[in-house]
Amino acid sequence: MLRAQSSPQWLQAVLGDFDSFLVDHAANERKASANALSLVVHYPDQGLLVDTLIEIAREELDHFQQVYQWMKRRGLKLGRDEKDPYVNKLLKATRNDREGRLLDRLVLGSVIEARGCERFGLVAKALDDEELAKFYHDLAKSEAQHREDFLKVARAVIDPVKVDEALDRWLDKEAEVLNSIPIRAKLH
Numbered sequence: 341m342l343r344a345q346s347s348p349q350w351l352q353a354v355l356g357d358f359d360s361f362l363v364d365h366a367a368n369e370r371k372a373s374a375n376a377l378s379l380v381v382h383y384p385d386q387g388l389l390v391d392t393l394i395e396i397a398r399e400e401l402d403h404f405q406q407v408y409q410w411m412k413r414r415g416l417k418l419g420r421d422e423k424d425p426y427v428n429k430l431l432k433a434t435r436n437d438r439e440g441r442l443l444d445r446l447v448l449g450s451v452i453e454a455r456g457c458e459r460f461g462l463v464a465k466a467l468d469d470e471e472l473a474k475f476y477h478d479l480a481k482s483e484a485q486h487r488e489d490f491l492k493v494a495r496a497v498i499d500p501v502k503v504d505e506a507l508d509r510w511l512d513k514e515a516e517v518l519n520s521i522p523i524r525a526k527l528h
């Protein structure tokens with residue numbers, strides 16, 4: 341569903357400094373878990389949203405722990421909290437009215453998951469280490485499920501026509517933002 345493909349230069353940057361990529365990847369999983377919980381806190385009356393997002397928060401925390409284990413095997417430590425220009429630019433474009441904000445957070449959540457899925461899939465295919473490649477392959481599958489879960493929740497709590505309109509807008513925006521950020525050995 342994405343409208344821009346990750347460039348070969350991005351993959352080269354990641355493979356050329358995989359340690360930096362792992363540290364940033366861990367931070368992304370931690371933030372994904374926190375973001376899912378924050379949705380639960382802000383929309384406690386939405387049953388399907390709460391059920392689904394608690395599950396996603398658990399799985400992202402699991403991913404965080406697993407990436408951290410890979411880091412430890414390489415003697416790496418967790419990094420300081422850093423701003424992610426990709427996510428920040430996207431968040432700036434979310435609306436502020438109650439329905440618009442909920443819709444944007446869910447649809448944007450799905451699009452960010454789709455990007456994670458695409459990039460983990462590329463990393464999995466490019467890695468020589470079979471065990472690490474399998475780990476990234478499994479992660480790509482999990483993020484693909486999250487991509488669908490966010491959309492399922494959005495379509496259950498908001499008019500699906502509005503969800504499709506928002507998805508169309510966010511896919512354009514995501515492609516524009518992706519192409520505007522520098523290429524680094526990071527997830528974004």
Ligand SMILES: [Fe+2]
Nearest residue numbers: 369372400403
């Ligand atoms: Fe994840």
Ligand SMILES: [Fe+2]
Nearest residue numbers: 372453483486
């Ligand atoms: Fe995810």
